[in-house]
Protein backbone atom coordinates (compact mmCIF):
# COMPACT_ATOMS: atom_id res chain seq x y z
CA UNK A 1 0.00 0.00 0.00
CA UNK A 2 2.31 2.74 -1.23
CA UNK A 3 -0.80 4.78 -1.98
CA UNK A 4 -0.98 8.25 -0.49
CA UNK A 5 -4.01 8.83 1.72
CA UNK A 6 -6.22 11.77 0.87
CA UNK A 7 -5.70 14.78 3.13
CA UNK A 8 -8.65 16.35 4.95
CA UNK A 9 -9.34 20.07 4.80
CA UNK A 10 -10.23 21.78 8.06
CA UNK A 11 -11.52 25.33 8.15
CA UNK A 12 -11.23 26.15 11.84
CA UNK A 13 -8.24 28.50 11.51
CA UNK A 14 -9.82 30.36 8.58
CA UNK A 15 -13.11 30.65 10.50
CA UNK A 16 -11.29 31.98 13.57
CA UNK A 17 -9.58 34.67 11.46
CA UNK A 18 -12.91 35.77 9.93
CA UNK A 19 -14.57 35.84 13.37
CA UNK A 20 -11.76 37.98 14.79
CA UNK A 21 -12.27 40.49 11.95
CA UNK A 22 -16.02 40.49 12.60
CA UNK A 23 -15.53 41.04 16.33
CA UNK A 24 -13.26 44.00 15.64
CA UNK A 25 -15.85 45.53 13.31
CA UNK A 26 -18.71 44.84 15.72
CA UNK A 27 -16.79 46.46 18.57
CA UNK A 28 -17.28 49.79 16.82
CA UNK A 29 -21.03 49.61 17.52
CA UNK A 30 -22.75 50.77 20.73
CA UNK A 31 -24.35 47.37 21.20
CA UNK A 32 -23.61 43.99 19.55
CA UNK A 33 -25.30 43.16 16.23
CA UNK A 34 -28.53 41.25 16.82
CA UNK A 35 -29.56 38.44 14.47
CA UNK A 36 -32.64 36.30 14.72
CA UNK A 37 -32.32 32.84 13.20
CA UNK A 38 -35.51 31.04 12.27
CA UNK A 39 -35.07 27.32 11.81
CA UNK A 40 -36.88 24.02 11.64
CA UNK A 41 -34.80 22.25 14.25
CA UNK A 42 -36.31 18.89 13.32
CA UNK A 43 -34.20 19.15 10.15
CA UNK A 44 -30.77 17.69 10.89
CA UNK A 45 -28.84 20.08 8.61
CA UNK A 46 -30.52 23.19 9.99
CA UNK A 47 -30.04 21.91 13.54
CA UNK A 48 -26.30 21.34 12.98
CA UNK A 49 -25.99 24.88 11.60
CA UNK A 50 -27.85 26.37 14.60
CA UNK A 51 -25.66 24.45 17.03
CA UNK A 52 -22.52 25.73 15.34
CA UNK A 53 -23.88 29.30 15.39
CA UNK A 54 -24.84 29.15 19.07
CA UNK A 55 -21.40 27.77 19.94
CA UNK A 56 -19.39 30.45 18.11
CA UNK A 57 -21.45 33.69 17.92
CA UNK A 58 -19.54 35.16 20.88
CA UNK A 59 -16.26 34.79 18.91
CA UNK A 60 -17.68 37.21 16.35
CA UNK A 61 -19.24 39.54 18.95
CA UNK A 62 -22.79 38.78 17.78
CA UNK A 63 -26.03 38.44 19.74
CA UNK A 64 -27.58 35.41 18.02
CA UNK A 65 -31.14 34.41 18.90
CA UNK A 66 -32.57 31.19 17.54
CA UNK A 67 -36.34 30.68 17.23
CA UNK A 68 -38.73 28.22 15.66
CA UNK A 69 -40.88 29.14 12.68
CA UNK A 70 -44.40 30.12 13.78
CA UNK A 71 -46.94 27.42 12.81
CA UNK A 72 -48.83 28.18 9.60
CA UNK A 73 -47.67 30.05 6.50
CA UNK A 74 -49.79 33.06 7.52
CA UNK A 75 -48.31 33.08 11.01
CA UNK A 76 -44.79 32.82 9.57
CA UNK A 77 -45.41 35.74 7.23
CA UNK A 78 -46.61 37.81 10.22
CA UNK A 79 -43.53 36.68 12.16
CA UNK A 80 -41.22 37.86 9.35
CA UNK A 81 -43.09 41.17 9.00
CA UNK A 82 -42.57 41.76 12.74
CA UNK A 83 -38.84 41.02 12.42
CA UNK A 84 -38.61 43.41 9.46
CA UNK A 85 -40.21 46.18 11.55
CA UNK A 86 -38.31 45.54 14.81
CA UNK A 87 -35.88 48.38 15.53
CA UNK A 88 -33.74 46.19 17.80
CA UNK A 89 -33.10 43.41 15.24
CA UNK A 90 -30.34 44.02 12.71
CA UNK A 91 -30.65 40.87 10.63
CA UNK A 92 -32.46 37.59 10.21
CA UNK A 93 -31.44 34.25 8.75
CA UNK A 94 -34.34 32.08 7.62
CA UNK A 95 -32.88 28.61 7.37
CA UNK A 96 -34.05 26.20 4.72
CA UNK A 97 -36.11 24.14 4.56
CA UNK A 98 -38.98 26.56 5.19
CA UNK A 99 -42.16 24.99 6.54
CA UNK A 100 -44.68 23.79 3.99
CA UNK A 101 -46.49 26.63 2.22
CA UNK A 102 -43.67 29.16 2.59
CA UNK A 103 -41.46 30.18 -0.27
CA UNK A 104 -37.87 31.45 0.31
CA UNK A 105 -38.04 34.44 -2.05
CA UNK A 106 -41.42 35.54 -0.67
CA UNK A 107 -39.92 35.34 2.82
CA UNK A 108 -36.85 37.37 1.76
CA UNK A 109 -39.03 40.01 0.08
CA UNK A 110 -41.00 40.43 3.32
CA UNK A 111 -37.80 40.73 5.35
CA UNK A 112 -36.33 43.32 2.99
CA UNK A 113 -32.78 43.60 1.57
CA UNK A 114 -31.25 45.35 4.61
CA UNK A 115 -31.85 42.51 7.07
CA UNK A 116 -31.37 39.66 4.56
CA UNK A 117 -28.08 37.92 5.41
CA UNK A 118 -28.69 34.79 3.31
CA UNK A 119 -28.33 36.68 0.02
CA UNK A 120 -31.78 35.49 -0.99
CA UNK A 121 -33.49 38.84 -1.47
CA UNK A 122 -33.63 39.50 -5.23
CA UNK A 123 -31.81 42.82 -4.76
CA UNK A 124 -28.90 41.12 -2.97
CA UNK A 125 -28.87 38.14 -5.36
CA UNK A 126 -29.07 40.52 -8.32
CA UNK A 127 -26.22 42.69 -7.05
CA UNK A 128 -24.02 39.58 -6.83
CA UNK A 129 -25.12 38.37 -10.27
CA UNK A 130 -24.08 41.63 -11.97
CA UNK A 131 -20.79 41.95 -10.10
CA UNK A 132 -21.66 44.70 -7.59
CA UNK A 133 -20.51 44.56 -3.96
CA UNK A 134 -23.01 42.20 -2.34
CA UNK A 135 -23.71 40.04 0.68
CA UNK A 136 -23.32 36.54 -0.81
CA UNK A 137 -24.98 33.48 0.74
CA UNK A 138 -22.70 32.20 3.51
CA UNK A 139 -22.09 28.71 2.11
CA UNK A 140 -21.10 30.02 -1.33
CA UNK A 141 -18.75 32.61 0.21
CA UNK A 142 -17.28 29.93 2.48
CA UNK A 143 -16.51 27.70 -0.54
CA UNK A 144 -14.75 30.60 -2.26
CA UNK A 145 -12.64 31.40 0.81
CA UNK A 146 -11.76 27.73 1.39
CA UNK A 147 -10.73 27.40 -2.27
CA UNK A 148 -8.51 30.49 -1.94
CA UNK A 149 -7.03 29.07 1.25
CA UNK A 150 -6.17 25.83 -0.58
CA UNK A 151 -5.11 27.12 -4.02
CA UNK A 152 -4.17 30.76 -3.48
CA UNK A 153 -5.32 32.76 -6.52
CA UNK A 154 -8.08 30.98 -8.46
CA UNK A 155 -7.34 32.57 -11.84
CA UNK A 156 -7.50 29.92 -14.57
CA UNK A 157 -8.53 27.11 -12.20
CA UNK A 158 -11.02 24.57 -13.63
CA UNK A 159 -13.92 24.20 -11.20
CA UNK A 160 -16.97 21.96 -11.42
CA UNK A 161 -19.90 22.72 -9.15
CA UNK A 162 -22.50 20.00 -8.60
CA UNK A 163 -25.89 21.49 -7.75
CA UNK A 164 -27.42 24.77 -8.96
CA UNK A 165 -29.20 25.95 -5.81
CA UNK A 166 -29.76 29.57 -4.83
CA UNK A 167 -27.63 29.33 -1.71
CA UNK A 168 -24.68 27.38 -3.10
CA UNK A 169 -24.29 26.59 -6.80
CA UNK A 170 -25.56 29.74 -8.48
CA UNK A 171 -23.92 32.33 -6.21
CA UNK A 172 -20.69 30.30 -6.05
CA UNK A 173 -20.51 30.18 -9.86
CA UNK A 174 -20.66 33.99 -9.86
CA UNK A 175 -18.05 34.37 -7.11
CA UNK A 176 -15.68 31.98 -8.91
CA UNK A 177 -16.24 33.76 -12.20
CA UNK A 178 -15.33 37.05 -10.49
CA UNK A 179 -12.15 35.30 -9.30
CA UNK A 180 -11.40 34.39 -12.97
CA UNK A 181 -11.84 30.63 -12.56
CA UNK A 182 -13.42 28.58 -15.35
CA UNK A 183 -16.71 27.31 -13.99
CA UNK A 184 -18.91 24.38 -15.01
CA UNK A 185 -22.25 24.31 -13.21
CA UNK A 186 -23.67 20.78 -13.19
CA UNK A 187 -27.18 19.98 -12.05
CA UNK A 188 -29.81 17.30 -11.83
CA UNK A 189 -30.24 17.11 -15.63
CA UNK A 190 -26.51 16.96 -16.47
CA UNK A 191 -26.25 13.91 -18.70
CA UNK A 192 -22.67 12.87 -17.94
CA UNK A 193 -21.67 14.30 -14.56
CA UNK A 194 -18.33 12.48 -14.36
CA UNK A 195 -17.26 13.87 -17.75
CA UNK A 196 -17.42 17.37 -16.24
CA UNK A 197 -16.09 16.69 -12.75
CA UNK A 198 -13.21 14.49 -14.01
CA UNK A 199 -11.47 17.40 -15.70
CA UNK A 200 -11.78 19.79 -12.73
CA UNK A 201 -9.00 20.86 -10.36
CA UNK A 202 -11.70 21.63 -7.78
CA UNK A 203 -15.10 19.96 -7.39
CA UNK A 204 -17.63 21.62 -5.10
CA UNK A 205 -20.55 19.34 -4.44
CA UNK A 206 -23.88 20.37 -2.92
CA UNK A 207 -26.35 17.92 -4.38
CA UNK A 208 -27.64 16.16 -1.28
CA UNK A 209 -27.10 12.69 -2.73
CA UNK A 210 -24.87 10.60 -0.42
CA UNK A 211 -22.28 8.59 -2.34
CA UNK A 212 -22.80 10.55 -5.58
CA UNK A 213 -19.11 11.36 -6.02
CA UNK A 214 -16.71 8.43 -6.28
CA UNK A 215 -13.19 7.98 -7.63
CA UNK A 216 -14.45 7.83 -11.23
CA UNK A 217 -15.68 11.42 -10.86
CA UNK A 218 -12.30 12.88 -9.95
CA UNK A 219 -9.00 13.68 -11.60
CA UNK A 220 -6.20 12.16 -9.47
CA UNK A 221 -5.16 14.70 -6.84
CA UNK A 222 -8.30 16.83 -7.25
CA UNK A 223 -9.64 18.92 -4.37
CA UNK A 224 -13.23 18.29 -3.25
CA UNK A 225 -15.30 20.61 -1.10
CA UNK A 226 -18.37 18.67 0.03
CA UNK A 227 -21.02 20.99 1.45
CA UNK A 228 -24.01 18.69 1.22
CA UNK A 229 -25.69 17.74 4.49
CA UNK A 230 -28.09 14.84 4.12
CA UNK A 231 -29.63 13.20 7.16
CA UNK A 232 -29.10 9.43 7.10
CA UNK A 233 -29.54 6.75 9.78
CA UNK A 234 -25.76 7.05 10.29
CA UNK A 235 -25.90 10.84 10.87
CA UNK A 236 -25.18 13.71 8.46
CA UNK A 237 -23.59 12.66 5.19
CA UNK A 238 -22.08 14.62 2.33
CA UNK A 239 -22.15 13.68 -1.39
CA UNK A 240 -18.67 12.15 -1.44
CA UNK A 241 -18.08 8.43 -0.96
CA UNK A 242 -15.03 8.99 1.25
CA UNK A 243 -13.87 5.36 1.18
CA UNK A 244 -14.05 5.27 -2.63
CA UNK A 245 -12.08 8.50 -3.19
CA UNK A 246 -9.44 7.87 -0.51
CA UNK A 247 -6.00 7.88 -2.02
CA UNK A 248 -7.40 9.25 -5.28
CA UNK A 249 -8.59 12.74 -4.33
CA UNK A 250 -5.83 15.06 -3.13
CA UNK A 251 -7.85 16.86 -0.46
CA UNK A 252 -11.42 16.53 0.76
CA UNK A 253 -13.26 18.83 3.17
CA UNK A 254 -14.04 17.25 6.48
CA UNK A 255 -17.33 17.06 8.41
CA UNK A 256 -17.29 18.35 11.10
CA UNK A 257 -14.88 21.29 11.10
CA UNK A 258 -14.32 21.64 7.33
CA UNK A 259 -16.38 24.19 5.38
CA UNK A 260 -19.08 24.29 8.12
CA UNK A 261 -17.27 26.61 10.54
CA UNK A 262 -16.28 28.90 7.65
CA UNK A 263 -19.93 29.05 6.52
CA UNK A 264 -20.95 30.11 10.02
CA UNK A 265 -18.20 32.74 10.10
CA UNK A 266 -19.36 34.10 6.71
CA UNK A 267 -22.93 34.37 8.02
CA UNK A 268 -21.60 36.28 11.04
CA UNK A 269 -19.68 38.63 8.77
CA UNK A 270 -22.84 39.31 6.75
CA UNK A 271 -24.65 40.05 10.02
CA UNK A 272 -21.99 42.52 11.19
CA UNK A 273 -22.04 44.25 7.80
CA UNK A 274 -25.85 44.43 7.86
CA UNK A 275 -25.77 45.90 11.37
CA UNK A 276 -23.12 48.49 10.43
CA UNK A 277 -25.10 49.58 7.38
CA UNK A 278 -28.39 49.72 9.27
CA UNK A 279 -27.04 51.68 12.20
CA UNK A 280 -25.19 54.09 9.93
CA UNK A 281 -28.45 54.69 8.04
CA UNK A 282 -30.34 55.22 11.33
CA UNK A 283 -27.73 57.74 12.49
CA UNK A 284 -27.97 59.52 9.16
CA UNK A 285 -31.75 59.69 9.49
CA UNK A 286 -31.62 61.26 12.98
CA UNK A 287 -29.01 63.78 11.76
CA UNK A 288 -31.14 64.94 8.85
CA UNK A 289 -34.22 65.10 11.12
CA UNK A 290 -32.48 67.62 13.43
Ligand SMILES: Nc1nc(=O)c2c([nH]1)NC[C@@H]1CN(c3ccc(C(=O)N[C@@H](CCC(=O)O)C(=O)O)cc3)C=[N+]21
Pocket residue numbers: 045046048049052093094095096097118138139167229236254255256257258259260261263264
Ligand atom coordinates in the same frame (compact mmCIF):
# COMPACT_ATOMS: atom_id res chain seq x y z
N1 LIG B 1 -30.83 29.80 4.28
C1 LIG B 1 -30.03 28.79 4.54
N2 LIG B 1 -28.68 28.93 4.38
C2 LIG B 1 -27.84 27.90 4.70
O1 LIG B 1 -26.61 28.04 4.56
C3 LIG B 1 -28.38 26.67 5.20
C4 LIG B 1 -29.77 26.59 5.35
N3 LIG B 1 -30.55 27.64 4.98
N4 LIG B 1 -30.34 25.48 5.86
C5 LIG B 1 -29.54 24.41 6.44
C6 LIG B 1 -28.24 24.26 5.67
C7 LIG B 1 -27.20 23.44 6.43
N5 LIG B 1 -26.10 24.33 6.68
C8 LIG B 1 -25.02 24.04 7.50
C9 LIG B 1 -24.00 24.94 7.73
C10 LIG B 1 -22.96 24.64 8.61
C11 LIG B 1 -22.93 23.43 9.27
C12 LIG B 1 -21.84 23.14 10.23
O2 LIG B 1 -21.13 24.03 10.68
N6 LIG B 1 -21.68 21.87 10.63
C13 LIG B 1 -20.70 21.49 11.62
C14 LIG B 1 -21.13 20.27 12.40
C15 LIG B 1 -21.65 19.13 11.57
C16 LIG B 1 -22.06 17.92 12.39
O3 LIG B 1 -22.79 18.07 13.38
O4 LIG B 1 -21.59 16.83 12.04
C17 LIG B 1 -19.36 21.26 10.94
O5 LIG B 1 -19.32 21.00 9.72
O6 LIG B 1 -18.36 21.35 11.62
C18 LIG B 1 -23.93 22.50 9.04
C19 LIG B 1 -24.96 22.81 8.17
C20 LIG B 1 -26.40 25.55 6.13
N7 LIG B 1 -27.58 25.57 5.55
